[in-house]
Structures are given as C-alpha cells and as structure tokens.
Amino acid sequence: MDPLDSPNSRPALAAQSSPQGIAADLVAVLVAVTSGEPRVLTIQDQRALPSGPFELAHRSLQSGLRAWVERQTRLPLGYVEQLYTFADRDRAGATGQHVISISYLGLTREQPTFGEHEARWRGWYDYFPWEDHRDGPPPLMEKTLQPGLKAWASAVSDRTAQRARRQRAAMLFGFEEHSWNEELVLQRYELLYEARLIPEATRGSSSTSTSNHAALSNTPGHAMILDHRRILATGIARLRAKIKYHPVVFELMPDTFTLLQLQRCVEALAGRQVHKPNFRRLIEQQELVEETGETSQDTGGRPAKLFRFRRAVLAERAIAGTKLPVSGA
Amino acid sequence: MDPLDSPNSRPALAAQSSPQGIAADLVAVLVAVTSGEPRVLTIQDQRALPSGPFELAHRSLQSGLRAWVERQTRLPLGYVEQLYTFADRDRAGATGQHVISISYLGLTREQPTFGEHEARWRGWYDYFPWEDHRDGPPPLMEKTLQPGLKAWASAVSDRTAQRARRQRAAMLFGFEEHSWNEELVLQRYELLYEARLIPEATRGSSSTSTSNHAALSNTPGHAMILDHRRILATGIARLRAKIKYHPVVFELMPDTFTLLQLQRCVEALAGRQVHKPNFRRLIEQQELVEETGETSQDTGGRPAKLFRFRRAVLAERAIAGTKLPVSGA
DNA sequence: TGATATATACTCTCGTTGAGCATATGTTAT
DNA sequence: ATAACATATGCTCAACGAGAGTATATATCA
Numbered sequence: 001m002d003p004l005d006s007p008n009s010r011p012a013l014a015a016q017s018s019p020q021g022i023a024a025d026l027v028a029v030l031v032a033v034t035s036g037e038p039r040v041l042t043i044q045d046q047r048a049l050p051s052g053p054f055e056l057a058h059r060s061l062q063s064g065l066r067a068w069v070e071r072q073t074r075l076p077l078g079y080v081e082q083l084y085t086f087a088d089r090d091r092a093g094a095t096g097q098h099v100i101s102i103s104y105l106g107l108t109r110e111q112p113t114f115g116e117h118e119a120r121w122r123g124w125y126d127y128f129p130w131e132d133h134r135d136g137p138p139p140l141m142e143k144t145l146q147p148g149l150k151a152w153a154s155a156v157s158d159r160t161a162q163r164a165r166r167q168r169a170a171m172l173f174g175f176e177e178h179s180w181n182e183e184l185v186l187q188r189y190e191l192l193y194e195a196r197l198i199p200e201a202t203r204g205s206s207s208t209s210t211s212n213h214a215a216l217s218n219t220p221g222h223a224m225i226l227d228h229r230r231i232l233a234t235g236i237a238r239l240r241a242k243i244k245y246h247p248v249v250f251e252l253m254p255d256t257f258t259l260l261q262l263q264r265c266v267e268a269l270a271g272r273q274v275h276k277p278n279f280r281r282l283i284e285q286q287e288l289v290e291e292t293g294e295t296s297q298d299t300g301g302r303p304a305k306l307f308r309f310r311r312a313v314l315a316e317r318a319i320a321g322t323k324l325p326v327s328g329a
Numbered sequence: 330m331d332p333l334d335s336p337n338s339r340p341a342l343a344a345q346s347s348p349q350g351i352a353a354d355l356v357a358v359l360v361a362v363t364s365g366e367p368r369v370l371t372i373q374d375q376r377a378l379p380s381g382p383f384e385l386a387h388r389s390l391q392s393g394l395r396a397w398v399e400r401q402t403r404l405p406l407g408y409v410e411q412l413y414t415f416a417d418r419d420r421a422g423a424t425g426q427h428v429i430s431i432s433y434l435g436l437t438r439e440q441p442t443f444g445e446h447e448a449r450w451r452g453w454y455d456y457f458p459w460e461d462h463r464d465g466p467p468p469l470m471e472k473t474l475q476p477g478l479k480a481w482a483s484a485v486s487d488r489t490a491q492r493a494r495r496q497r498a499a500m501l502f503g504f505e506e507h508s509w510n511e512e513l514v515l516q517r518y519e520l521l522y523e524a525r526l527i528p529e530a531t532r533g534s535s536s537t538s539t540s541n542h543a544a545l546s547n548t549p550g551h552a553m554i555l556d557h558r559r560i561l562a563t564g565i566a567r568l569r570a571k572i573k574y575h576p577v578v579f580e581l582m583p584d585t586f587t588l589l590q591l592q593r594c595v596e597a598l599a600g601r602q603v604h605k606p607n608f609r610r611l612i613e614q615q616e617l618v619e620e621t622g623e624t625s626q627d628t629g630g631r632p633a634k635l636f637r638f639r640r641a642v643l644a645e646r647a648i649a650g651t652k653l654p655v656s657g658a
Numbered sequence: 659t660g661a662t663a664t665a666t667a668c669t670c671t672c673g674t675t676g677a678g679c680a681t682a683t684g685t686t687a688t
Numbered sequence: 689a690t691a692a693c694a695t696a697t698g699c700t701c702a703a704c705g706a707g708a709g710t711a712t713a714t715a716t717c718a
Binding site: 604606607610611626629630631632 | 675676677678679682683684685686
Binding site for chain 1: 707717
C-alpha cells in the first residue's frame with residue numbers, strides 16, 4: 001500500500017463547502033548541501049516550504065515550477081522531479097476553494113538568500129532530528145521516541161493489535177532486532193503523526209480522541225504549517241532512494257570537489273556513514289568522475305585530488321544503473 | 330532529469346485561454362493479469378483509460394479514486410498508488426477550462442466487465458508491442474523501430490547531435506552493445522513520440538515541422554486519446570520497477586496459485602523470461618508464500634503444489650526488502 | 659622531528675546471483 | 689504396458705559485488 005494516502009493517516013473529514021472550483025498550488029522542496037549539512041529552503045519564519053499558485057501561462061507543471069522558483073529565489077535549479085499530489089485534509093482555504101498541492105523536489109546549491117518572502121536555508125534535520133544517524137542513533141530515539149511509541153502501542157486494548165503496533169514501530173525505527181532503513185522517512189513521520197507525537201497531528205482536531213498528551217510536551221523536531229513537514233519527508237525519502245541508483249548527488253556539489261567531500265554529501269543526505277574505501281571504489285569503477293589535475297589542501301592532511309562530474313555518463317547510461325553505497329559504517 | 334516533463338517531450342504551447350479555474354481529473358491505470366497476459370481496463374472503444382472528475386466529497390484523492398472505480402466497475406481494488414500529475418499540453422477542454430490529470434495505478438483481478446462506459450479489458454502489449462520480450466525481441470523492433478529511429482537520428486544536421494540521438498536510441502531499445510532494460514517503458518515511449526513514430530505525436534500539430542511521415546504508415550501499437558498512452562507507459566514502468574522490491578504481484582494472483590503461475594505473472598509484467606530455479610529459490614527463501622497442502626494438475630505434467638501469499642510479510646518487512654528476480658532467461 | 663590527519667591502495671571473505679544439470683511425478687500417445 | 693513428454697522440484701557451481709579490515713603515502717601542525 002502506498003504510504004501516502006494510507007487510510008488511517010488522516011482523520012476522516014467530510015468536505016462540506018460546495019465546490020467552487022479548484023486551485024492548484026506548487027510546493028517545492030529545494031535542497032542544497034552546504035558544508036556537509038543538508039539544507040532546505042523555507043519561508044514564513046522557517047515554518048513553511050516555498051509555494052505558490054500554478055499559473056496557466058506555463059506549458060507544463062515543471063516549467064512553471066522552474067520559472068517560479070528562479071524568479072523568486074534566483075536559484076539555478078539543476079534537477080527537478082515531481083513528488084506527489086495532495087488534495088485531502090483541511091485544504092479548503094479561507095475562500096472555500098479547495099486546493100490541490102503538487103509538490104516537487106529540486107536540487108541546487110545554496111546561495112545567499114534574497115530578501116523577498118523571508119526565504120531561509122535551514123538544516124533538514126532540524127525538522128527530523130531522528131533521521132540523522134551519521135554518529136549512530138541520536139539520543140532522542142531512545143529518550144523520547146521509544147517511550148512515546150511504546151505508550152502508543154499500549155494504548156490499544158486488543159492484544160494482537162498491540163503486537164502489530166509494536167512490530168510496526170520496531171521495523172520503522174530499527175528497535176530490537178530490526179536494522180535502520182534510512183529510506184523510510186515518510187513512513188516514520190506518518191507513524192509519529194498517527195501516534196500523535198507530532199504537533200501537526202493535534203492541530204486541527206478539537207482535542208478529542210485518545211492522544212497521549214504526555215509525550216507531546218517534548219515533541220521532537222521543528223513543526224511546519226499544514227502538511228509541509230510531510231511533504232518534506234516525502235522529498236527526503238525520495239532523494240535518499242534516488243542517490244543509490246542515479247547520479248543526482250552531483251547536482252548538489254560544486255564544479256570540482258574531493259572524493260571525501262562527495263562522500264560527506266552522500267552521508268549528509270542518507271543520514272548515515274559510509275565505508276570510505278568502498279565508496280571510492282564504487283565511484284571510480286563506474287567512471288562517474290574525472291580528475292581535474294589539481295589538488296585541494298583545505299582540511300590539513302595530505303592534499304586530495306580534485307574531481308569533476310563526468311556529465312557524459314548521463315548520456316551513456318541514463319537511468320540504467322549507477323550505484324552509490326549507502327550501508328553500514 | 331525526470332523523464333516526465335522533459336523539456337523537449339512536447340512542443341511548446343503557450344496557454345491562450347484566460348484561466349477560468351481548474352478542474353481535476355482522475356485517470357486510472359487498472360491492471361490485471363489473466364491467463365498469463367497483462368491487461369488494462371479501457372473505455373471508449375479501447376482508446377482511453379477510465380477517468381472522471383475528482384469529487385470534493387472524498388477525504389482524499391486515493392479514497393476518491395477507490396470509490397469511483399468501485400462504483401463504475403465493481404472491481405475490488407487491492408493495491409493503489411499515485412503515478413503522476415499532468416497539467417501541460419493541450420488539456421484545455423471545450424469549455425476553456427484547464428484540466429489537471431492525476432493518474433493512479435491500481436491492481437486487481439479481471440472480472441467480467443459491466444456494460445456501463447463500455448469498459449473492456451485489453452492486453453497492454455497491444456499498446457506497446459515492442460515491450461514484450463518474453464520470446465526475445467519482437468520482430469517489429471528490427472523491422473519498424475530501428476529504421477524509424479535511424480531516420481530520426483539522421484534527420485539532424487549536426488554530427489555530434491546525430492551521435493547523441495543514435496546513442497540514446499540504442500541505450501533505450503537495446504541496440505548494439507546495450508542490453509534491454511525493461512523499466513524504461515516511459516523513456517522509450519517518449520523517444521518514439523519525439524521521433525514522431527507514434528500517431529499521438531502528430532495529432533494536434535497542423536502537419537508542419539519535420540516529421541518522417543514515411544515511418545508513420547506502419548506505426549506500431551494501438552493509439553489512445555490525449556496522453557493516455559503516456560500515462561499507461563508510466564504505469565507499466567512503475568509496476569515493472571515495483572515488483573522487484575515489493576510483493577505487489579500477489580495482488581494480481583488468485584488466492585491460491587502454483588509457483589509457475591506466479592512466475593508467468595511476473596514474466597508477463599516484466600515482459601521478459603525468468604530463470605525458473607532462481608525464481609523459486611528467491612520466493613521460497615524469502616518466505617513470501619506458504620503451501621496450502623493441495624495440488625493442481627491443470628496443465629498436464631507433474632501436479633504442482635498450491636501456494637498462498639503470506640500476508641504477514643507485509644507487516645514483518647513492509648517495504649524494507651523483497652526481491653523478485655527479473656533477469657535474463 | 660614526531661604526532662596527527664587525511665588520501666590512496668590493496669586484500670580477504672561472504673552472500674547473492676546467474677546459469678546449468680539432475681531427479682521426481684504426473685499425463686498423453688503408441 | 690510402455691515410451692515419450694511435460695511439468696515440478698531440488699542441487700551444484702562459478703562469477704561477481706558488497707562489506708569490512710589493513711597498509712602505505714603525503715601533507716600540516718606542535
């Protein structure tokens with residue numbers, strides 16, 4: 001079953017307003033990696049993703065997004081990919097118009113932000129602190145999430161349902177025997193939402209139902225408006241899956257870079273460490289990069305060769321196959 | 330780059346009608362596999378995919394699709410997944426209203442169709458005859474597509490561009506040294522579209538531009554209205570990718586089945602043969618199925634054990650990892 | 659000069675995967 | 689009845705790739 005739109009991910013809400021037409025919004029997850037940290041462009045005091053109306057003047061959704069982003073932020077968008085279309089939930093705005101949100105993932109390099117719309121770059125682990133396993137599982141997993149999820153699992157009467165809940169939590173968060181799977185970003189967020197460990201979950205509902213408010217006091221991660229955090233989770237999940245078989249990482253790198261910089265970028269996105277020798281072996285044997293001839297001695301240590309991305313591989317292999325190792329440390 | 334919405338996949342078309350609001354359509358790719366053939370539900374004399382307006386009465390897009398499909402066709406929808414949202418091209422209908430199409434993939438089992446809307450099941454290789462490689466590359470690849478694509482590659486003056494075109498065609502269709510990749514359904518369709526080897530490509534344009542009409546005479550595959558064939562290609566591609574790491578095949582199988590039936594189903598979807606012993610090894614070592622205790626002797630030969638899908642694996646492993654081998658024969 | 663940090667290279671083992679072969683147990687034709 | 693055949697089921701082997709560890713080279717810094 002598709003994790004998005006799973007039947008129990010949102011409380012049922014019968015639409016009441018009569019259809020006055022539909023408006024389409026574009027929502028963008030714009031990602032950059034700066035000094036080893038994955039970052040996302042935000043607006044509204046870092047509580048929202050950039051979004052705007054889809055204007056019919058553009059010949060496609062994608063070109064519409066491109067034009068709009070580049071006008072608003074002057075970022076050159078390297079790679080763009082559609083994420084998902086949302087139309088559920090309390091999206092009826094003040095006008096009574098229903099809004100469909102079409103979300104996109106865009107990769108770029110961080111630039112000084114322009115004043116308009118108070119756009120700011122912010123590290124994406126501010127919103128998902130439990131997703132950063134580069135130095136092992138973060139403490140809040142054990143301190144906050146595990147108890148909260150345990151409480152959620154116990155909050156149901158049926159014995160079998162309890163076990164199912166516990167199993168689901170363990171599988172998604174790597175408790176007990178289960179190993180951590182960095183791609184399940186969205187499913188984890190939706191579980192936390194369902195368990196009401198996320199402020200967004202209790203926002204609209206008028207404090208009915210069985211929420212465990214105890215855990216809500218120290219709720220993890222920075223919240224966002226509407227379902228923007230969910231959209232961000234979708235984008236992170238997609239990107240983490242994509243870097244494994246498609247050379248999109250290079251859209252986030254400067255023109256020339258060292259292999260360690262590239263590795264740090266992959267680690268930042270995947271949220272876990274990578275075995276250095278294996279990483280280099282895979283990069284080189286796939287001929288993804290070529291030496292520039294120059295070296296860099298930024299970090300203090302033996303100078304590292306500088307490389308650049310071989311754009312030709314996009315034509316040679318297209319999607320066919322390009323693997324990056326994202327595995328245990 | 331996302332193959333959908335690639336900048337050159339459609340001729341530029343400036344929107345002229347003033348925005349009168351936007352309508353949202355749902356388009357469904359409903360798939361079943363019957364007697365070893367992948368089939369798709371069609372309407373309008375098999376020239377269209379089922380589609381209808383998104384009604385705001387539903388609490389989500391997905392539940393809207395479910396309700397609508399089950400009302401129209403009385404099919405129980407097992408697995409549903411969003412495919413893509415289209416808003417480009419000449420989607421301005423007679424009313425001048427712009428239409429956004431949100432497409433979904435649904436898996437089911439073929440049922441006798443009900444009269445309404447002249448719904449009919451049709452083999453999907455009727456629309457994409459070049460995608461069926463179960464008995465090796467189909468003859469039309471060499472007889473029709475290769476010459477047509479060669480002509481398209483030669484139709485450009487620049488030497489470098491010619492080579493790029495030839496390489497792209499070879500990579501996608503497995504010419505020369507390249508091997509066939511069954512997942513590139515959409516990219517192949519878009520290349521044929523770009524090369525104007527598909528009737529949909531020359532439909533709206535008033536016979537200008539450099540089309541090679543010679544090849545158009547024996548254009549391969551059954552055409553559809555609007556971009557429905559493109560949507561179908563998207564669905565096939567998604568499904569071919571998905572069966573490799575997620576046990577969705579079972580949504581297309583009857584309750585009990587033999588391993589060979591299961592294999593034939595996978596082969597039908599993937600469009601290529603599968604190594605039998607390896608297939609069985611993978612299925613069994615992953616404990617995806619359990620014996621029913623009964624046997625089937627339909628085909629004449631040693632009776633085969635009947636199996637059923639272990640639905641528990643969905644809870645145990647969720648998305649984590651389930652591999653089906655789709656490789657050479 | 660030595661300590662340290664990084665870059666770069668090599669080796670080894672294990673599991674997976676692709677592929678071929680052998681055997682078991684039915685049905686169908688002669 | 690028997691041979692031929694078709695399918696089911698099980699086993700083996702070689703090649704490859706992934707994970708993990710170790711060793712050496714070359715710079716900076718105290």
